[in-house]
Amino acid sequence: MDIANTPATADGNPQMADAPPEPKQPPLIRREDYTPFAWLVPTTHLDFALGLEKTRVVATLDVERNPDAEASPHLRLNGDGLEPVEVEVDGQAANSWAMDGETLIVTLPADRHTVRIVTEIDPSANTQLMGLYASNGMLCTQCEAEGFRRIAFFPDRPDVLSTYTVRMSGPKAQFPILLCNGNNTANGEGEHGTHWAEWHDPWPKPSYLFALVAGDLVANSDSFTTRSGRKVDLNIWVRDGDLPRTDHAMRSLKKSMEWDEEVFGREYDLDLFNIVAVSDFNMGAMENKGLNVFNTKYVLADEETATDGDYDGIEGVIAHEYFHNWSGNRITCRDWFQLSLKEGFTVLRDQLFSQDMQGEAVKRIEDVRVLRGVQFPEDSGPLAHPIRPDSFREISNFYTSTIYNKGAEVIRMMRTMAGPEKFRVGTDTYFDRHDGEAATCEDFVKSIEDGAGLDLQQFRLWYSQAGTPKIKAELVPDASRAVLKLTQTVPPTPGQPDKQPMPIPLKVAVHDRASGTLGEERLIVLDKAQDSFVFENVGDQPVLSINRGFSAPVSIEREISNADLVFLAARDDDPFARYEAFQDLVVGHLVAAASGDGLADDAKSAAREDITSAFAAILADDALEDTMRGELMLFPSQTYIAEQIEAADPGRIFAEREALKAHIGAALESDLVALHERASAIPFGFSQEARGSRKVKTQALVYLAAGAPEKAADMAAAQYDAADNMTDRQGSLMVLAGMTGTAARTGRLLDFYNRYKGNDLVIDKWFAIQASSLHPSVVEHVKALAEHPDFTMKNPNRVRSLYMAFAGNPHGFHDASGEGYRMIADLILELDPLNPQTAARFVPPLGRFRKLEAGRSALMREQLERIANADKLSRDTYEQVSRSLG
Numbered sequence: 001m002d003i004a005n006t007p008a009t010a011d012g013n014p015q016m017a018d019a020p021p022e023p024k025q026p027p028l029i030r031r032e033d034y035t036p037f038a039w040l041v042p043t044t045h046l047d048f049a050l051g052l053e054k055t056r057v058v059a060t061l062d063v064e065r066n067p068d069a070e071a072s073p074h075l076r077l078n079g080d081g082l083e084p085v086e087v088e089v090d091g092q093a094a095n096s097w098a099m100d101g102e103t104l105i106v107t108l109p110a111d112r113h114t115v116r117i118v119t120e121i122d123p124s125a126n127t128q129l130m131g132l133y134a135s136n137g138m139l140c141t142q143c144e145a146e147g148f149r150r151i152a153f154f155p156d157r158p159d160v161l162s163t164y165t166v167r168m169s170g171p172k173a174q175f176p177i178l179l180c181n182g183n184n185t186a187n188g189e190g191e192h193g194t195h196w197a198e199w200h201d202p203w204p205k206p207s208y209l210f211a212l213v214a215g216d217l218v219a220n221s222d223s224f225t226t227r228s229g230r231k232v233d234l235n236i237w238v239r240d241g242d243l244p245r246t247d248h249a250m251r252s253l254k255k256s257m258e259w260d261e262e263v264f265g266r267e268y269d270l271d272l273f274n275i276v277a278v279s280d281f282n283m284g285a286m287e288n289k290g291l292n293v294f295n296t297k298y299v300l301a302d303e304e305t306a307t308d309g310d311y312d313g314i315e316g317v318i319a320h321e322y323f324h325n326w327s328g329n330r331i332t333c334r335d336w337f338q339l340s341l342k343e344g345f346t347v348l349r350d351q352l353f354s355q356d357m358q359g360e361a362v363k364r365i366e367d368v369r370v371l372r373g374v375q376f377p378e379d380s381g382p383l384a385h386p387i388r389p390d391s392f393r394e395i396s397n398f399y400t401s402t403i404y405n406k407g408a409e410v411i412r413m414m415r416t417m418a419g420p421e422k423f424r425v426g427t428d429t430y431f432d433r434h435d436g437e438a439a440t441c442e443d444f445v446k447s448i449e450d451g452a453g454l455d456l457q458q459f460r461l462w463y464s465q466a467g468t469p470k471i472k473a474e475l476v477p478d479a480s481r482a483v484l485k486l487t488q489t490v491p492p493t494p495g496q497p498d499k500q501p502m503p504i505p506l507k508v509a510v511h512d513r514a515s516g517t518l519g520e521e522r523l524i525v526l527d528k529a530q531d532s533f534v535f536e537n538v539g540d541q542p543v544l545s546i547n548r549g550f551s552a553p554v555s556i557e558r559e560i561s562n563a564d565l566v567f568l569a570a571r572d573d574d575p576f577a578r579y580e581a582f583q584d585l586v587v588g589h590l591v592a593a594a595s596g597d598g599l600a601d602d603a604k605s606a607a608r609e610d611i612t613s614a615f616a617a618i619l620a621d622d623a624l625e626d627t628m629r630g631e632l633m634l635f636p637s638q639t640y641i642a643e644q645i646e647a648a649d650p651g652r653i654f655a656e657r658e659a660l661k662a663h664i665g666a667a668l669e670s671d672l673v674a675l676h677e678r679a680s681a682i683p684f685g686f687s688q689e690a691r692g693s694r695k696v697k698t699q700a701l702v703y704l705a706a707g708a709p710e711k712a713a714d715m716a717a718a719q720y721d722a723a724d725n726m727t728d729r730q731g732s733l734m735v736l737a738g739m740t741g742t743a744a745r746t747g748r749l750l751d752f753y754n755r756y757k758g759n760d761l762v763i764d765k766w767f768a769i770q771a772s773s774l775h776p777s778v779v780e781h782v783k784a785l786a787e788h789p790d791f792t793m794k795n796p797n798r799v800r801s802l803y804m805a806f807a808g809n810p811h812g813f814h815d816a817s818g819e820g821y822r823m824i825a826d827l828i829l830e831l832d833p834l835n836p837q838t839a840a841r842f843v844p845p846l847g848r849f850r851k852l853e854a855g856r857s858a859l860m861r862e863q864l865e866r867i868a869n870a871d872k873l874s875r876d877t878y879e880q881v882s883r884s885l886g
């Protein structure tokens with residue numbers, strides 16, 4: 001059946017009389033149903049006979065009854081696509097076992113047994129990239145969250161900690177390098193050109209932290225000596241030709257190790273730390289004990305192939321996975337509802353690290369941009385969930401921006417309220433109390449509460465309530481004082497119609513526009529639905545600077561004039577607040593211009609003048625570093641603007657946003673050209689100055705492309721041709737890719753492809769640049785690129801480079817014809833049988849239909865329904881689609 005042509009019925013119910021029966025709903029797992037596992041598994045032995053097409057796994061588990069759980073003679077072992085080839089109990093072939101669906105149940109009479117189970121798997125057929133799979137002729141694993149059960153029958157849950165010993169053998173020529181968690185304890189040669197290695201990991205761990213790698217790899221090797229004097233061997237394993245691109249990753253790793261000792265008092269706990277780069281990977285990277293597995297995207301960099309953004313991404317992800325050794329591995333999660341315990345905390349740790357490496361202000365702005373661009377929409381849509389969810393059907397769907405980024409913001413608020421020193425006492429308390437355990441978010445909050453001396457009773461609501469709080473702020477002058485009146489509401493979210501007020505820490509200052517005096521910063525905590533705060537001696541024209549440093553993950557509505565915003569954008573001493581003022585100025589204007597009746601001509605030109613003068617001040621401010629100037633110059637994203645509008649019309653927002661860019665580009669043409677020239681004169685390097693110059697250079701082109709396109713095309717082509725680094729090259733190509741009527745576009749796109757053919761990560765950029773371009777024919781371009789010989793559904797990076805870029809491209813994805821929605825739905829249906837985890841990640845963009853104007857809303861919904869009616873959907877996609885429609 002060609003499902004693409006199945007029409008939805010007029011009443012919105014696509015179920016026809018002869019439609020196939022509803023697929024069986026995957027079960028809902030609930031947090032409140034947690035019970036400890038009936039058995040402990042103190043030790044696990046795994047023996048792998050490795051082969052790309054057939055790997056034989058012998059798992060030997062020593063089990064004993066868990067005194068803290070309800071007793072059961074049944075040992076329930078998770079499996080996924082496995083069949084038991086042999087089952088033995090205490091050395092004897094056993095028949096006291098049965099399958100319950102995918103689960104193997106072994107019935108055990110006594111308190112202690114040894115259970116041995118043989119399974120066989122075909123890694124080459126594993127397109128899901130969960131469990132043991134083949135990538136470019138090597139074997140590797142991804143077990144978080146529930147991939148280990150695709151390798152061996154096991155209690156595949158994070159609260160069952162076991163000490164692993166692993167033996168692996170395989171053809172030496174094919175797999176010269178054999179890696180696993182922990183320490184390499186023995187090696188040897190076998191028959192017929194095979195060899196073997198034995199590994200032992202002394203630290204008990206859950207199965208999701210297991211990893212194995214076998215392949216033809218080379219290492220960048222170095223070492224790090226911890227502050228207590230342990231010498232740790234460090235290796236970054238890559239394919240032969242990639243070795244020259246591993247130095248930045250190695251530097252990042254060593255800086256991370258040093259920083260975690262200094263800032264959190266955490267030392268590494270093995271003599272060996274391995275990182276392996278893999279080109280087929282569903283996510284960014286994975287923190288397996290002693291053997292991190294990374295997407296090549298977060299390892300490989302040199303100036304010719306990686307942008308400044310890529311360098312920062314690598315530094316951040318290397319740090320993130322390394323920091324998990326304590327926040328995740330030494331202390332893991334009791335169950336997957338606690339995922340933010342390790343992810344939120346580890347994201348905060350990597351953010352603080354990157355702030356220290358790159359500068360606090362710029363990093364903070366970048367992190368807030370991600371939060372508002374991804375997490376806020378999630379929090380206001382059908383997939384909203386608290387950072388500690390109450391239920392799920394497929395845990396892979398909960399590796400979300402809410403768990404990660406909002407989770408980090410929630411812990412950051414605790415840090416803000418406690419101050420860094422007391423917060424450190426809190427985290428020390430947490431690490432002391434729970435080392436070696438599978439803990440809960442509650443354990444973390446209690447540790448911070450006790451250690452830092454905070455009362456977090458009401459604050460716990462941040463763990464249970466979803467939705468972005470909205471704060472209304474009004475500053476009422478009263479003689480020499482001003483009263484700040486605040487109200488908060490937490491919007492309803494699926495399953496949570498009524499919310500309670502939460503404690504919201506806000507850094508606030510009141511400046512005086514008349515004298516230019518900047519007020520002193522105060523931290524206030526709004527913990528009621530409404531409250532007032534008095535500011536003394538405020539001057540004649542008090543101006544409110546609020547949520548400075550983005551001290552709380554909330555959205556603020558303030559009554560403020562454009563003149564005050566222009567003042568803050570030019571003068572605020574808090575860099576985030578300064579950034580925010582310009583963003584507000586632009587957002588306020590675009591919301592007014594692109595919603596309702598729009599703006600009258602004179603109101604529109606007045607607002608454009610205000611914005612242009614604020615922008616001119618940003619360009620002219622000599623005290624600003626270019627890294628910061630580049631942030632201030634960035635326009636708020638279309639998604640963020642759309643979030644502020646009921647029944648948003650993406651076409652109108654796009655048109656207004658581009659028109660405003662064009663206005664700025666035309667009005668400030670000579671300043672932008674001068675900025676571009678100044679920045680172009682700074683030679684390549686990694687100093688803040690050089691990095692900043694690259695940032696503003698491309699930003700200048702972005703506005704010129706809108707306001708003075710012919711000039712911009714020449715400048716972009718020249719920047720491309722002169723580029724001695726990927727940042728300049730990609731930036732100029734991005735600008736050219738969005739332009740019409742210039743031969744430079746086709747020529748440079750072709751040059752880029754030919755120059756980097758065969759380098760997968762750079763060819764990913766080539767796809768992404770075109771799929772995210774402003775070009776009017778982007779829909780056709782993406783269709784053609786899907787037929788390009790270098791496009792494949794089998795590689796998640798390539799799929800994302802074309803289709804995630806496209807789904808994030810407002811004027812392609814939201815094409816009024818609905819073609820963009822159809823393309824993404826087609827992709828989901830095609831990818832779902834191959835790689836459900838990656839397929840399901842494309843559902844959220846389609847779940848935004850309730851926020852859109854009627855025409856697009858119906859078209860988008862139709863596509864979701866088409867997916868929902870497919871014959872067979874993975875648990876992943878089923879859950880995301882049904883929640884989105886629900």
Ligand code: ZN
Nearest residue numbers: 320324343346
């Ligand atoms: Zn993580």
